Amino acid sequence: MMSVRARFLIVLAALLLLPMFVTPIWRVYLQAPQYPEGIGMQIWINTVKGIKENDLDNINNLNHYIGMKRIEPDTIPELRIMPYIVGLLCAAGLVAAAVGRRRGAQLWVVAFILVAVVGLADFWKWEYDYGHDLDMENAIIKVPGMTYQPPLIGSKQLLNFTATSIPGVGGIAAMLAVGVGVLALVIDRRRPVLGGADGATVGAGERAASLVA
Amino acid sequence: MSLTRKSRVVASVGAVLLGVTYLYACAPTTKTSGIGNVGDAAARTYVAPGSYDEFYFFASGGFSGQVAVYGLPSGRLLKVIPVFSQNAENGYGYNVETKAMLNSSWGLIPWDDSHHPSLSMTGGEHDGRWLFINANNTPRFARIDLKSFETVETLELPNTGGNHGSPYTTENSEYVISATRFSVPIPQKDVGFDKFADEFKGTISFVKADEFGKMDLAFQILVPGFNYDLGRPGKGPSHGWVFFTSYNTEQAHTKLEVNASKNDKDYIAAVNWKAAEACVAAGKAKTWPTRYAHNVYNDSTHSASTEFKTSVKVLDPKDCEGTVYFLPTPKSPHGVDVDPTGEYIVGGGKLATVIPVHSFSKMQTAITEKKFDSEAYGIPVINYDATMYCEVQNPGLGPLHNEFDAQGNAYTSVFISSEIVKWSLKDCVVSDRVPTYYSIGHLSVMGGDTKTPYGKYVVAMNKITKDRYLPTGPELAHSAQLYDISGPKMKLLLDFPTIGEPHYAQAILASKIKGEQVRFYKLADNHHPYVARSEQETGVSRSGKTVHVKITAIRSHFAPDNIEGVQVGDTVLVHVTNLEQDWDVPHGLAAMGSFSDAEVLVMPGQTRTLTWVAKYPGVYPFYCTDFCSALHQEMSGYVRVAPTGSMVALSATTSPNTQLARLAASAQTPPPAPKAPSAPSGR
Numbered sequence: 043m044m045s046v047r048a049r050f051l052i053v054l055a056a057l058l059l060l061p062m063f064v065t066p067i068w069r070v071y072l073q074a075p076q077y078p079e080g081i082g083m084q085i086w087i088n089t090v091k092g093i094k095e096n097d098l099d100n101i102n103n104l105n106h107y108i109g110m111k112r113i114e115p116d117t118i119p120e121l122r123i124m125p126y127i128v129g130l131l132c133a134a135g136l137v138a139a140a141v142g143r144r145r146g147a148q149l150w151v152v153a154f155i156l157v158a159v160v161g162l163a164d165f166w167k168w169e170y171d172y173g174h175d176l177d178m179e180n181a182i183i184k185v186p187g188m189t190y191q192p193p194l195i196g197s198k199q200l201l202n203f204t205a206t207s208i209p210g211v212g213g214i215a216a217m218l219a220v221g222v223g224v225l226a227l228v229i230d231r232r233r234p235v236l237g238g239a240d241g242a243t244v245g246a247g248e249r250a251a252s253l254v255a
Numbered sequence: 256m257s258l259t260r261k262s263r264v265v266a267s268v269g270a271v272l273l274g275v276t277y278l279y280a281c282a283p284t285t286k287t288s289g290i291g292n293v294g295d296a297a298a299r300t301y302v303a304p305g306s307y308d309e310f311y312f313f314a315s316g317g318f319s320g321q322v323a324v325y326g327l328p329s330g331r332l333l334k335v336i337p338v339f340s341q342n343a344e345n346g347y348g349y350n351v352e353t354k355a356m357l358n359s360s361w362g363l364i365p366w367d368d369s370h371h372p373s374l375s376m377t378g379g380e381h382d383g384r385w386l387f388i389n390a391n392n393t394p395r396f397a398r399i400d401l402k403s404f405e406t407v408e409t410l411e412l413p414n415t416g417g418n419h420g421s422p423y424t425t426e427n428s429e430y431v432i433s434a435t436r437f438s439v440p441i442p443q444k445d446v447g448f449d450k451f452a453d454e455f456k457g458t459i460s461f462v463k464a465d466e467f468g469k470m471d472l473a474f475q476i477l478v479p480g481f482n483y484d485l486g487r488p489g490k491g492p493s494h495g496w497v498f499f500t501s502y503n504t505e506q507a508h509t510k511l512e513v514n515a516s517k518n519d520k521d522y523i524a525a526v527n528w529k530a531a532e533a534c535v536a537a538g539k540a541k542t543w544p545t546r547y548a549h550n551v552y553n554d555s556t557h558s559a560s561t562e563f564k565t566s567v568k569v570l571d572p573k574d575c576e577g578t579v580y581f582l583p584t585p586k587s588p589h590g591v592d593v594d595p596t597g598e599y600i601v602g603g604g605k606l607a608t609v610i611p612v613h614s615f616s617k618m619q620t621a622i623t624e625k626k627f628d629s630e631a632y633g634i635p636v637i638n639y640d641a642t643m644y645c646e647v648q649n650p651g652l653g654p655l656h657n658e659f660d661a662q663g664n665a666y667t668s669v670f671i672s673s674e675i676v677k678w679s680l681k682d683c684v685v686s687d688r689v690p691t692y693y694s695i696g697h698l699s700v701m702g703g704d705t706k707t708p709y710g711k712y713v714v715a716m717n718k719i720t721k722d723r724y725l726p727t728g729p730e731l732a733h734s735a736q737l738y739d740i741s742g743p744k745m746k747l748l749l750d751f752p753t754i755g756e757p758h759y760a761q762a763i764l765a766s767k768i769k770g771e772q773v774r775f776y777k778l779a780d781n782h783h784p785y786v787a788r789s790e791q792e793t794g795v796s797r798s799g800k801t802v803h804v805k806i807t808a809i810r811s812h813f814a815p816d817n818i819e820g821v822q823v824g825d826t827v828l829v830h831v832t833n834l835e836q837d838w839d840v841p842h843g844l845a846a847m848g849s850f851s852d853a854e855v856l857v858m859p860g861q862t863r864t865l866t867w868v869a870k871y872p873g874v875y876p877f878y879c880t881d882f883c884s885a886l887h888q889e890m891s892g893y894v895r896v897a898p899t900g901s902m903v904a905l906s907a908t909t910s911p912n913t914q915l916a917r918l919a920a921s922a923q924t925p926p927p928a929p930k931a932p933s934a935p936s937g938r
Contacts, residue, residue, distance in 0.1 A: 103810060
């Protein structure tokens, strides 16, 4: 069995997934001379929205100059399944903490990390597709060799726009959750609980910890 | 001897020449009106690029009929709000959506004369909801929304001959008040001038305006046939009263210049509107038939409509005792202003040598004690000394208007001697005076008509410009000057030209309204009868000789942009919806030869209609007039006009690939696409 402290940390890690349901996971800011107030979009668990009310429509309108596809949240399948994946992950974490088995907690942390990596990779690919799949037949502005993929994290100049991507509150909370989950495994490994630990569990914990490292 | 005589002659000629030269040198140089020591004036009015002014300054355009909005202290022109005149800049009053705003019982008035802006009030402070302003010539009121800076409502005033003395907003915007400038037969009829004293009357109108779209002429008070000039409502203790100056108590109808300047004193009419309101509620007013227009602009249909009203309640003071009193005031008073405490009523006798200050509390006592000298048409004339608080001595020649700061000082504009005179309400002594350039009319202290003026600056609005700016032929911009009033001495900071005549102006702290500005209209809320909320909703239809085209504009194209099937003699109504949903992306549309409307300018989310008549067969271009994007020059289209009776089908199309489609249809191999410049590939 895990220590109370470690189980508490697993609960905390699971709960840290919940902000994703009420705050944006990622934000993309676009800045240009004609947009002194900025324009941008935010990726939520189930949709993509403008930072200001009409930003997404305005971004789509701008994108027609470079032949980019319209960003239509309803046509992005990931946004439909993501609430279930995150909900399931949160519930599994709570169950793992309630059961209190080391193996369960370790599996949960590994699964969590896998989901996070796959999610980020998918997001990067989504950005890549939008940035590269351009309708050159109808694009108005054609700059040879130019593509328009925004960065995953950080800033990049795309014609007159500086695109800056950073995680939103939901994304930051999820990153923290990964850390807290790993921390739970680490402190549990350092402090064997009376009459609890068996070698296999410790080994799995080590593997999990090294996986993260 | 002869030598001596010769030298004497030479000496005397020399002396005469010297004397003449000396005298000539003594003649005044022509350019004397400078700022003197500039000091830090430039820094005080400098608003750095990207920074904002502290105040919005709403100045009437005078004979332009509009309102100009300046930022202060920079004096930069921010916007001209069209109100009572057609405006070629944005089509106000030309297109079918806004024409109705200029409707009156006389028909559409294309150009009027606006004088006195008045900000809406709550608790004696500017609340930033609306600005009211008068049309002087064909009497009307307008309401300007301070969220959109657009004229949203106009109301005609019947039984009024010249709406100069207006509008004045009461402490809580209960009423917006107006007085008739010219007395006329009321109700109008054909009478001889010899009947002036019997038949000519004035009115004071009380308009309920505390709710948008419901401006309502609640009642009018019938007053003797003088000329009523300007007014101010009371504040604090005098709330419930309104004061109006009158001149021409001589009741002249010709050569007023001389004949209306004979009486030593004319009157300030003190009107107890709360008493009048009670009498009207008690049924003491008579309902007279009349006809006047009420025009409302609807933000949802983006269109104005007119309703004609047919009656008005008129109260004769004889039927409501204690409503109107006359305060004798020297020499054809022009302005009358109430100080921030509401106690002092300051007259501005334009031909007087003193500034008379009446006391409201003394007036109340005089009324209770019936200290009346006489009656004029049944209205008690209160003894001059009984209401007099003081007479300010040596105010200059021709004091006109007063505004106040929060420290108990009054600032009086003095027309003939062209100066602003500062004096204290405590001791009625003049403490400072500064020249204005030239012949100041109204003046405006920031928040000077409120209970707690912001102070800081006073602006002089002048009638004569002459040499203030680079000359521009015979017609010059009017001039305004900004003075610092934060210290004991007034200091000239800035001189700036204005549109039309900046007759009167009011300033509001920018922070009160700048956060509330509308940036665009929501397409989803657009219920114009011919709106196209997307390109799919566009189309063309015919009913008789009228063709309706629903067209959309978004960077950088119109949809549709090829219109066919129009015939000579058709009237084409081009309903343009701007699909943009972002700030500051207007689109325009101009079509060749449109002699009725010429152009439309459409704000994001709005719909506007261009009326275009097909005169000659041919193909005519139309294009976007507001530089909207890098591809603005490409934002254009054609309308094809066939001879009357032609078989060309009515159609309206947009194809992004016209050239390619045509090539495909003719089954030709397209020519090789132009090679992209061989820049190194980024991939």
